[in-house]
Amino acid sequence: MFHTPIFDFEGVPRTIDELIEGRPTSDGAGVKLTRVIGQSLHQRLDPFLMLDSFTSDNPDDYIGGFPDHPHRGFETVTYLLAGRMRHQDSRGNQGLLEVGSMQWMLAGRGVIHSEMPEQENGELEGFQLWINLPSSLKLSDPEYMDVPNHHIPEYQFTGGSVRVLLGESQGVNGPVQRPVTDPKLLDIHLHKGTTFQEPIPHTHTAFFYVYRGCVRVANIEVLPGQLAILSHLEGQSLLELHANSDAKVLLIAGRPLKEPIAAHGPFVMNTQNEIIQAVEDYQSGRFIE
Numbered sequence: 474m475f476h477t478p479i480f481d482f483e484g485v486p487r488t489i490d491e492l493i494e495g496r497p498t499s500d501g502a503g504v505k506l507t508r509v510i511g512q513s514l515h516q517r518l519d520p521f522l523m524l525d526s527f528t529s530d531n532p533d534d535y536i537g538g539f540p541d542h543p544h545r546g547f548e549t550v551t552y553l554l555a556g557r558m559r560h561q562d563s564r565g566n567q568g569l570l571e572v573g574s575m576q577w578m579l580a581g582r583g584v585i586h587s588e589m590p591e592q593e594n595g596e597l598e599g600f601q602l603w604i605n606l607p608s609s610l611k612l613s614d615p616e617y618m619d620v621p622n623h624h625i626p627e628y629q630f631t632g633g634s635v636r637v638l639l640g641e642s643q644g645v646n647g648p649v650q651r652p653v654t655d656p657k658l659l660d661i662h663l664h665k666g667t668t669f670q671e672p673i674p675h676t677h678t679a680f681f682y683v684y685r686g687c688v689r690v691a692n693i694e695v696l697p698g699q700l701a702i703l704s705h706l707e708g709q710s711l712l713e714l715h716a717n718s719d720a721k722v723l724l725i726a727g728r729p730l731k732e733p734i735a736a737h738g739p740f741v742m743n744t745q746n747e748i749i750q751a752v753e754d755y756q757s758g759r760f761i762e
């Protein structure tokens with residue numbers, strides 16, 4: 474799909490409130506990754522709970538993968554840019570994530586799954602985003618969807634291209650729409666010198682992560698590996714991004730839930746008692762019923 478011209482939105486652009494550097498850590502069976510969003514940003518980036526970035530061409534960094542582990546109370550989105558990952562879960566779902574594909578999972582009341590690299594060498598690169606669920610959906614039935622590379626909607630314009638993973642952009646709908654949190658996840662590829670615009674209501678949390686090249690919002694430059702949290706003053710309705718070099722950016726936005734958050738590892742609920750219940754349910758095997 475080719476759009477031209479496109480970026481003629483009127484409105485006040487949002488500015489950058491803060492730049493965040495990811496924190497190197499490891500998870501699963503010793504997978505080295507960068508935790509871009511962790512627990513300290515739960516309230517501020519509501520409804521988003523976590524963003525991990527993993528990239529390595531050293532198998533020692535990823536080969537252990539993420540063996541069986543539980544989730545309850547939120548959704549996960551995994552987007553793979555290089556390598557292969559095999560998913561298997563307690564609901565009997567199985568899928569192979571390949572280059573350019575994504576997986577959406579609603580953990581709801583409980584899923585146990587594994588996410589294992591299916592390669593012994595070469596590069597593995599991707600992202601995992603966690604999106605909180607409203608209290609009314611935290612104990613809903615789990616759901617799961619694999620979206621292969623060629624099924625991800627993409628539009629092109631003279632200055633680049635955009636892959637629409639969640640939500641909508643330029644009238645192009647991504648494969649997953651969630652009505653309560655209305656999440657948007659775009660993989661934006663820009664040529665040097667391009668200006669990109671995306672309308673985002675000021676009431677929505679919004680941030681972007683640069684994974685290649687360098688971009689600018691107003692006069693603030695954002696480098697690879699940096700997360701830019703956008704301001705949300707009344708009247709601001711737009712992201713306006715300038716590419717200082719060829720650049721690749723993940724843009725994430727959504728409607729805050731404004732509910733209490735009680736988080737304990739892979740369980741994210743509203744109260745401590747619900748966390749205790751989640752641990753009990755997991756330990757007594759109720760996640761695999």
Ligand code: CO
Pocket residue numbers: 539542544586588
């Ligand atoms: Co998982």
